[in-house]
Each structure stands twice: as structure tokens, then as C-alpha cells.
Amino acid sequence: xxxxxxxxxxxxxxxxxxxxxxxxxxxxxxxxxxxxxxxxxxxxxxxxxxxxxxxxxxxxxxxxxxxxxxxxxxxxxxxxxxxxxxxxxxxxxxxxxxxxxxxxxxxxxxxxxxxxxxxxxxxxxxxxxxxxxxxxxxxxxxxxxxxxxxxxxxxxxxxxxxxxxxxxxxxxxxxxxxxxxxxxxxxxxxxxxxxxxxxxxxxxxxxxxxxxxxxxxxxxxxxxxxxxxxxxxxxxxxxxxxxxxxxxxxxxxxxxxxxxxxxxxxxxxxxxxxxxxxxxxxxxxxxxxxxxxxxxxxxxxxxxxxxxxxxxxxxxxxxxxxxxxxxxxxxxxxxxxxxxxxxxxxxxxxxxxxxxxxxxxxxxxxxxxxxxxxxxxxxxxxxxxxxxxxxxxxxxxxxxxxxxxxxxxxxxxxxxxxxxxxxxxxxxxxxxxxxxxxxxxxxxxxxxxxxxxxxxxxxxxxxxxxxxxxxxxxxxxxxxxxxxxxxxxxxxxxxxxxxxxxxxxxxxxxxxxxxxxxxxxxxxxxxxxxxxxxxxxxxxxxxxxxxxxxxxxxxxxxxxxxxxxxxxxxxxxxxxxxxxxxxxxxxxxxxxxxxxxxxxxxxxxxxxxxxxxxxxxxxxxxxxxxxxxxxxxxxxxxxxxxxxxxxxxxxxxxxxxxxxxxxxxxx
Amino acid sequence: xxxxxxxxxxxxxxxxxxxxxxxxxxxxxxxxxxxxxxxxxxxxxxxxxxxxxxxxxxxxxxxxxxxxxxxx
Numbered sequence: 249x250x251x252x253x254x255x256x257x258x259x260x261x262x263x264x265x266x267x268x269x270x271x272x273x274x275x276x277x278x279x280x281x282x283x284x285x286x287x288x289x290x291x292x293x294x295x296x297x298x299x300x301x302x303x304x305x306x307x308x309x310x311x312x313x314x315x316x317x318x319x320x321x322x323x324x325x326x327x328x329x330x331x332x333x334x335x336x337x338x339x340x341x342x343x344x345x346x347x348x349x350x351x352x353x354x355x356x357x358x359x360x361x362x363x364x365x366x367x368x369x370x371x372x373x374x375x376x377x378x379x380x381x382x383x384x385x386x387x388x389x390x391x392x393x394x395x396x397x398x399x400x401x402x403x404x405x406x407x408x409x410x411x412x413x414x415x416x417x418x419x420x421x422x423x424x425x426x427x428x429x430x431x432x433x434x435x436x437x438x439x440x441x442x443x444x445x446x447x448x449x450x451x452x453x454x455x456x457x458x459x460x461x462x463x464x465x466x467x468x469x470x471x472x473x474x475x476x477x478x479x480x481x482x483x484x485x486x487x488x489x490x491x492x493x494x495x496x497x498x499x500x501x502x503x504x505x506x507x508x509x510x511x512x513x514x515x516x517x518x519x520x521x522x523x524x525x526x527x528x529x530x531x532x533x534x535x536x537x538x539x540x541x542x543x544x545x546x547x548x549x550x551x552x553x554x555x556x557x558x559x560x561x562x563x564x565x566x567x568x569x570x571x572x573x574x575x576x577x578x579x580x581x582x583x584x585x586x587x588x589x590x591x592x593x594x595x596x597x598x599x600x601x602x603x604x605x606x607x608x609x610x611x612x613x614x615x616x617x618x619x620x621x622x623x624x625x626x627x628x629x630x631x632x633x634x635x636x637x638x639x640x641x642x643x644x645x646x647x648x649x650x651x652x653x654x655x656x657x658x659x660x661x662x663x664x665x666x667x668x669x670x671x672x673x674x675x676x677x678x679x680x681x682x683x684x685x686x687x688x689x690x691x692x693x694x695x696x697x698x699x700x701x702x703x704x705x706x707x708x709x710x711x712x713x714x715x716x717x718x719x720x721x722x723x724x725x726x727x728x729x730x731x732x733x734x735x736x737x738x739x740x741x742x743x744x745x746x747x748x749x750x751x752x753x754x755x756x757x758x759x760x761x762x763x764x765x766x767x768x769x770x771x772x773x774x775x776x777x778x779x780x781x782x783x784x785x786x787x788x789x790x791x792x793x794x795x796x797x798x799x800x801x802x803x804x805x806x807x808x809x810x811x812x813x814x815x816x817x818x819x820x821x822x823x824x825x826x827x828x829x830x831x832x833x834x835x836x837x838x839x840x841x842x843x844x845x846x847x848x849x850x851x852x853x854x855x856x857x858x859x860x861x862x863x864x865x866x867x868x869x870x871x872x873x874x875x876x877x878x879x880x881x882x883x884x885x886x887x888x889x890x891x892x893x894x895x896x897x898x899x900x901x902x903x904x905x906x907x908x909x910x911x912x913x914x915x
Numbered sequence: 916x917x918x919x920x921x922x923x924x925x926x927x928x929x930x931x932x933x934x935x936x937x938x939x940x941x942x943x944x945x946x947x948x949x950x951x952x953x954x955x956x957x958x959x960x961x962x963x964x965x966x967x968x969x970x971x972x973x974x975x976x977x978x979x980x981x982x983x984x985x986x987x
Contacts, residue, residue, distance in 0.1 A: 282925070282982075337981065344978055346932070390925055397951055520931050575928045583951040 251301070254373065258298050261384065265291035278398060279391070286387050293330035293380055297373070300326070323372040324362075331358060331379040348527040350570045354382055356531075357566040361888060364560060378567055378892045385896030389576060392903050396580065400587035400910060406458045406477045406498055408442035424493040435485045441478045444496040445487040447471060452483035459501070460593040460843035477501065500834055504595055511598025515863050519578045523571045530569035530878075537882060538562035560888075561881055567891040568877045570899075573870045577902035578863055584909035585859030592912055593842040594852045601838040604821045605856035609801035611750050611849065612789060614815075615757035615767060617808030618825050619741075619846060620732040624653055624714070626661035627733070631707045632718075632726025639718055643728055645671050646684040646691045654714055657730050677701070681716070692719040699724070712766040732759075734767060741846035742771050748850045748857075751801070754792065756785050756815075785815045793820070806849060812836075823849060854915040862909050866902045873898050918965055920955045922948065923984035933983055936975040942968035955985060 269287050272279035279287075300322060308315035328335075331354075338355035341347060361375035410421040412434040419434055424442040427433060432448060435441050441454070453465045459477045468474055474487055476498035493499055538561075542553040582599035589596050596602050616622045629636045644662035647655035648671055659666060674684040680701060681694015692702055699706035699717045704724050706717045713731025717724070742753055754775045757764045764778035777788055793803055805812070805819035813836035816822030824837030825844050834840055841848045877894045880886040886894075924930050930950035937946035937955065942963035947956045957972065959965055966987075973985050 340978075340981060346979065349928070393927075397953075401952065523928065572926075572928070575931075576926065579927050579950060 254377070255298065255301055258294050258301065261380070262291060262294045262298065265294065278395065280394070283387065283391055283394075286383065289329055290380065290384060290387065293326050293376070296322070296326045296329070297376060297380070301373070320366065320372065323376060327358070327362065327372075327376050327379065330376065330383055331355075334379070334383075335359075348531055350527070350572055353527070353531070353566045353570055354379065357563045357888075360559065360563040360566075364556060364563075368556065374888050378888050381892045381896055382567075382570075385892075385899055386572075388896075389572065389899055389903055392900075392907075393576060393580060396584065396907050396910075400584060406440065407502055408440040408476065408498065411442040411493075412436065412439075427489055427493060429489055429492060432486055432488050435480045435487060437480055437482055437484065439480055440498075441474055441476045441480060441485075441487065442496075442498070443487075443489045443493050444474070444476050444491045445489040446473055447485055448488045449486040450484050452485050453481045454478040455481050456843075459497070501595065504597060504834065504840075511600050513582060513599035513603040515603065515860075515867070516578055516582065516599060519574050519867070523575055526571055527569070530566065533878075534562040534565040534569075537565055557884070561884060564881045564886065564888045564891045565878060567888055568874060568881060568895055570895050572895075573899040573902040574867065576899070577866045577870070577906040580903065581859055581862045581866065581906040581909045584907055585855060585862075585912075588859075588910045588912035589852060589855045592848070592851060592855070593845075594848055594855065595834075595840040595842065596852070596856075597838050597840075601821055602856045602859055604802050605804070605839065605853055606860040607800050607802045608804045608821065608853055609750060610752045610754065610792060610796070610803040611745055612754040612756060612792060612803060612805045612819065613773070613846075614785070614805075614807040614812050615755055615759060615764065616732060618806050619738045619755065619767065619771060620734050622732065622808065624657040624730050625733050626657060626728055627713060627731045628711055628729035630709060630711070630727055630729070631724075633723075634720070634725060639726055639728065642686050642689075642691045642720065642725075643693045643716060643718060645686045646674070646682050646693045649674050650676065650682065654716070654730055658716075658728070689721050693717070712763045731763070732767075734770060735844075735846060737845055737847040739771050741849060742773060744847065744850035745853070748853050750850075750853070756780055756788055758782075782811055782814065785812070786818055789815050789818050793818075804849075806846070807837075823852070851912075851915055855912045858912065858915060859909045862905055866905055870898050870902055916965065917956060917958045920957065920969070921986040922953050922955045923986070924948075924950065924953065924980065925982055926950075929980040929983060932979040933976045936979045937972045940968065940972045940975050943972065946972070 265287050269284070269291065271277050272284050272287065308319045311318055334351050334354050337351040341349050341352055358375045358379045361378065362372065365372045365375060408424055411424045411427050412419045413422050413427065413431060414434055427443055433443065433445070437452070447468055447470050449470055451467070451469045453467055454474070455465055456478045458479065459475070465481060468485070474485070476496040538559045542555050542558050545551045546553040582602060585602055586596050586599065596605070613619050626640065629639055632639050640658065640661050644658045644666065647658050648666045648668060670687050672685045674682060676682050677694065677698060680698040681692065683690065683692045685691070692698060693716055695715065696706050696708070696717060699719065702719060702722070704719050704722065706724060707727070709715045709727055709729060711729045711731070713729045716728045716730065718726055718728065745753060752775065753773045754777070755764065755768050755773045756777050758780050759778060761778040764776050768776040780788060789803070789805060796803065802820040804821045804823055805815050806823045806825060807816055808825045816824060816836040821839060822837040823839045823841060824834070825841055825846070839852055841852070873894060877886060877891065881891060922933070924933060927950045930948045933955070934946055934948040937943055937948070937957060942960050944958040944960045946958065949956070957969070959968055969985070969987055973987070976983050976985060
């Protein structure tokens with residue numbers, strides 16, 4: 249019965265090897281030479297093993313006494329075919345003083361099993377099968393890891409291969425590295441923008457999905473700034489470069505992404521420390537298992553020592569104990585998590601940050617530019633006698649000489665070209681406003697102090713924001729409210745953070761208390777601190793850090809990067825907004841949201857949770873199964889067959905589970 | 916000075932071994948091996964010639980992991 253199962257298994261392995269070998273001939277399979285060679289070795293060893301199975305010991309009886317040794321020799325050849333590299337590596341390891349690795353474990357286990365089989369003149373099959381299945385497991389792991397590694401890298405690869413430079417009327421493809429600042433490059437539809445620059449000619453639509461995860465295309469026209477990494481979708485663009493390739497957005501991001509998994513998380517450190525202690529520990533345990541019970545049986549209990557049984561159990565123990573499943577799956581999970589996040593427009597600078605992000609319990613926001621657009625807009629016009637458009641027009645004309653942000657918003661609200669000839673006698677009253685003659689009428693635009701100064705009764709406003717009172721020819725004409733606009737997703741973002749398990753949300757701002765309180769109330773934020781200077785923000789964050797209940801409740805600060813750099817560094821984890829092209833943000837923050845969308849904060853936390861969950865699952869399940877098998881083996885309930893399947897099976901499961909971290913679309 | 920090299924290594928544990936070997940090489944301030952992107956980032960001590968140091972790094976890595984490859 250068992251023999252037919254084994255034969256069946258070997259036939260399946262042989263067929264699988266042939267099929268994989270055929271698949272491997274296709275270039276899309278991306279099989280390395282090493283992997284193909286290994287497949288041939290697996291195939292050869294399996295076929296030879298099958299032949300030996302069919303010709304059992306009796307077939308060699310024709311050779312007489314020598315038959316036994318001839319059979320052994322053929323088995324040994326088979327063993328060497330499948331396992332010579334393991335033996336060589338184990339030998340090298342011992343010579344280099346690094347005795348305890350998985351090669352050593354496998355070499356000792358299989359050689360030991362062979363020796364036992366020779367001693368008992370029994371079944372050589374087991375030792376070879378263990379080596380064979382171990383190699384199959386290794387092959388699968390190497391292939392799966394290699395393939396997912398490439399897939400994830402491709403996902404993150406926004407590297408442009410060339411830049412088109414026009415020379416003598418013909419387009420020439422050059423290395424982006426060689427393009428000097430100020431060169432005009434041509435980007436055809438379907439090509440990536442290789443270098444940051446300004447559009448000098450052409451209109452088109454850009455796909456920024458690779459940079460921001462945002463699927464909505466962006467329109468660009470002549471004069472617009474353009475960042476590298478976008479894909480030009482519709483029209484031909486001529487771009488004058490403003491940066492070198494190395495300084496362009498795409499290079500910066502690539503650099504960040506490529507170095508991301510070099511920063512190791514605590515879990516990864518734990519695993520490499522664990523592997524360093526675990527392997528020697530298992531080896532000594534196996535030695536103890538081989539020696540102690542027989543001695544106890546012999547001397548204390550006066551029974552037969554049963555050396556063979558205990559040595560066999562000790563060898564089986566070694567087969568199970570390979571730490572490969574852990575060592576490979578943990579970094580793979582983090583890598584997949586970082587890859588998935590970057591595909592969603594969230595750049596995480598290292599696996600350690602992914603780990604901290606998953607423990608975030610307090611989120612501190614900066615207001616302007618993070619929860620609000622940071623752009624002041626006309627939000628209301630009240631108590632006016634004349635039409636809204638006229639009032640805005642007068643205000644814009646009166647303020648036409650000023651460069652204050654408020655006058656910019658007025659001009660933007662007016663939307664048309666300012667005809668300066670309609671304005672005369674502009675009189676700026678510092679801290680109050682402006683008085684000017686517009687179309688011959690006297691227009692006053694400013695705060696209530698200006699109105700009081702002119703002796704005009706102003707109607708106070710209940711709205712929050714900057715209020716511009718208007719008077720035309722000495723008569724009150726109403727007021728314009730200018731305020732920062734809350735981002736459309738901010739409210740939803742705060743709510744989904746709460747849903748994701750964030751306990752407290754805090755808003756810090758340099759803005760006036762009234763404005764801050766109103767924004768916080770609209771968004772449902774728990775605590776607000778207003779009228780803070782940049783230094784106060786750092787102090788506030790430190791205060792909040794000290795008030796934390798436990799080490800595991802991390803504090804995240806979300807800011808727009810440029811003036812928030814010190815706070816971003818001080819917090820447990822700094823999340824930067826508005827990163828498109830802003831170097832300060834990319835440098836100071838640990839996590840960069842590519843498209844300013846505050847909803848992505850919750851998404852980032854969810855991605856990190858999923859990734860960390862997978863990591864813990866792998867650690868716990870792999871260690872639990874191994875320990876269980878170790879106990880079973882020590883008690884004599886498991887054979888070496890079970891051992892190798894447990895080892896290979898756990899590894900395959902762990903690798904497949906790790907790849908799950910890549911799928912973050914529906915979080 | 917910091918330099919990045921492309922490497923070719925099969926297993927995550929071997930990558931860790933290479934990292935340790937590279938760190939112990941003379942003239943190397945710090946080294947990180949990134950198995951996932953198959954890259955080795957070496958930070959050289961002040962005044963060291965990268966080419967000479969890298970030859971030793973390659974030798975040290977080959978010793979711990981004969982299958983590895985570092986593309987200089």
C-alpha cells in the first residue's frame with residue numbers, strides 16, 4: 249500500500265518536473281538557469297528512484313553477494329544527483345565556522361538516515377526522498393519568491409528608459425541621465441514623462457496613476473509644470489526640462505521605494521535573531537534526543553537501548569526544524585505590503601514604518617493644506633445692495649495693486665483680466681484695507697476698522713474667515729467672506745480613521761481660534777489647538793507623546809511637509825501631504841501620500857494592519873506547526889516523510905500568505 | 916561614500932549572511948543587503964578606495980554563500 253503511494257508520488261513529481269521544464273522554455277516564465285538545472289536534477293533523481301522502486305532488492309540477487317552493494321551504489325548516485333550542492337554548502341559552512349544552517353540540518357539528517365539504512369540493510373528510499381522533497385520545496389520557494397519579487401518591482405517601476413530629444417528635425421532617443429537642464433524633450437502619447445519640466449508646446453491628458461494611485465487623468469496645457477513619472481495619454485508634448493534626471497521626481501521616488509525595504513522592522517530583526525538561536529538549539533536538542541533517552545533506557549530502566557529508533561527520531565527532528573518558512577516569508581510580506589501601498593499612491597519609506605503605522609492610535613493633523621485646500625477662496629457675499637459679480641469686480645479692482653493672498657483670491661474669484669485703467673488713486677491703509685477710485689466711484693475695501701475710520705456702519709458677519717467690508721461712495725455695500733476650503737474628503741477621512749481604530753484625532757493650527765473650532769466641528773475632530781507658532785506645534789506634539797498611555801499607542805502627525813518638517817520628525821511617524829514635487833516633504837516624512845487625499849491616511853493604516861497581520865500569522869502558524877511536529881517526532885508518532893512534508897508545506901503556505909499583502913485595492 | 920551594487924542571491928537568509936560578511940570587511944562603514952530588490956548598498960569608510968574594498972567584500976560573500984553574485 250505505502251509503496252504504491254510512494255510510486256504514485258514519484259510519478260507525479262516526474263510529470264510536474266517535465267511540465268515545468270516545458271513552461272520554463274518560454275521567456276515569460278522568467279526561470280533562471282539555476283532553476284532549470286535544478287529541475288533537470290529533480291527529474292533525473294525521480295526517474296532513477298522510480299526505476300529502483302520497480303526493481304526491488306530481489307532484482308539485484310542475480311549479482312549474488314555483490315548485489316546489495318551494487319544497489320546501494322546506485323542509490324548513492326541518486327542521492328548525490330539530488331543533494332550534492334547541499335552537502336557542499338554544509339561542508340563550506342562548517343569550514344567557515346557557520347555550522348548551523350539549513351544545509352547542515354539537511355545534510356546530517358539525510359546522511360544519518362542513509363547510514364542507518366546501510367546498517368539495517370533496509371530502505372534507502374527515505375533518505376533520498378527527504379532530500380528530493382526538500383529540493384522541490386526549495387525550488388518552488390525560489391521560483392515563487394523570484395516571480396513575486398519581479399512582479400512587485402515591476403509594479404513600482406516607473407523608471408523611464410529614454411528621453412526623446414529633437415535633433416535636426418528628427419527625434420532621437422537618449423539616456424535621461426544625459427539630458428541637460430533647459431533641453432526641450434518630446435513626449436509622445438503613450439510614453440512616460442522622463443524628466444520634470446514645463447510644457448512649452450502642446451496640450452494633453454496625463455495619467456498620474458503610477459505616482460498617485462489616482463485614476464482620474466490630469467489635463468496639461470502650454471505653460472504648465474509637469475512632473476516626471478506621469479504617462480502622456482493623448483497629445484504630443486514639448487517639455488523644457490527644469491531639473492536633471494537625478495533630481496527629478498521620478499528618480500527621487502524610485503530611490504525611496506528601492507531603499508524602502510532596507511530599513512528593517514522589529515519583526516524582521518526578531519526573525520533573524522530567532523533563526524540564529526533556533527537552529528543551534530534544535531541541533532543540540534536533536535543530539536540530546538539521540539543520546540539521552542537510550543542511555544536512560546539502558547541504565548535507569550534496564551531495557552534495551554533502542555539506539556536506531558532514537559537516532560532516527562533525532563534525524564527526523566532535524567528535517568522539521570528548518571527555519572526557511574520564517575526567514576523567507578517575513579521580508580516578503582513587508583515587501584509586498586510596501587509594493588501594494590505604493591501602487592495605491594502611498595509611499596512608505598521602510599518596513600519599520602509600516603509596523604509603527606499599524607499601531608497608530610492618535611492622529612495629529614495640521615490644518616492648512618492637510619485638511620483644507622490651503623487656498624483661500626471667496627466663500628460668501630452677504631448684505632450686498634449690488635449684484636455679487638459687481639461687488640467682487642469692484643473689490644478685485646480696488647485690490648489690484650496688492651500682492652496679499654486675499655487680493656489674489658479676489659482676483660481669482662473675479663476671473664477676468666484686470667483693466668488697470670479703470671482704477672486710480674489707490675490708497676493702501678496698512679492693517680485696514682484699500683481705498684481707490686474705480687470707474688470714478690470711491691470704493692473702500694477692508695476690515696471693520698476701515699469702515700469705522702470712514703464712519704460707515706458695517707454689518708458684522710457670522711461666518712468664519714476673513715471678512716472684507718465694502719463701501720461704494722461712502723455707502724455700505726455688503727461684505728465678502730474669504731476662507732480656506734475644507735477638502736472634500738476630510739470629513740470622510742476623519743470618520744474612517746475612527747473606524748480603523750484610531751482613538752483620538754487632534755488638529756493643530758496657526759489659524760485663529762474661531763476658524764479652527766469651526767473646521768474641527770465640521771470634521772468631527774476631538775481636540776483643537778489654535779494660534780500656534782511652528783515651535784508651539786512641536787511642543788504640543790511632545791506633550792501628546794508624553795500623555796500616551798502605552799508604548800504601543802503610536803502618534804502620527806500629518807502635515808503638508810514644508811513648514812511642518814520639525815513636527816514630522818518629532819512624531820512617532822510623520823505623514824506628508826502634497827508631496828508631488830516637494831523635496832522637503834519627501835525627506836522629512838516617513839510616509840508620503842502622493843495625492844494630498846486625507847482619506848489615504850486611513851487606507852495606509854489599513855494596509856499596514858493587513859501586512860502586519862500576515863506577518864504575525866506566518867510567525868505564529870509556522871512556529872506552532874513546527875513545534876507540534878517536533879513533539880510528534882520526539883514521541884515517535886511521525887516519520888521522516890511527514891517531517892519533510894511539514895517543512896515544505898509550511899514554507900509554501902507562508903510564501904503564498906505573504907503575497908496576499910500585495911492586494912490592498914479593497915481596503 | 917555610499918554605493919549601490921546589483922547582486923544575485925537566492926535566499927533571504929543567504930542575503931543576511933552576505934550583509935554580515937560585508938559589514939565585517941575592512942573599509943566598510945556599513946552595508947545593507949536588500950534581498951527583495953537584489954541590491955547591496957555599501958557605505959565606505961572615509962578615504963577608502965571602493966574598488967579595492969569591494970574585491971574583499973566579494974571574496975567574503977563568496978565564502979559564506981558560494982552561489983551569490985555581486986555585479987561591480
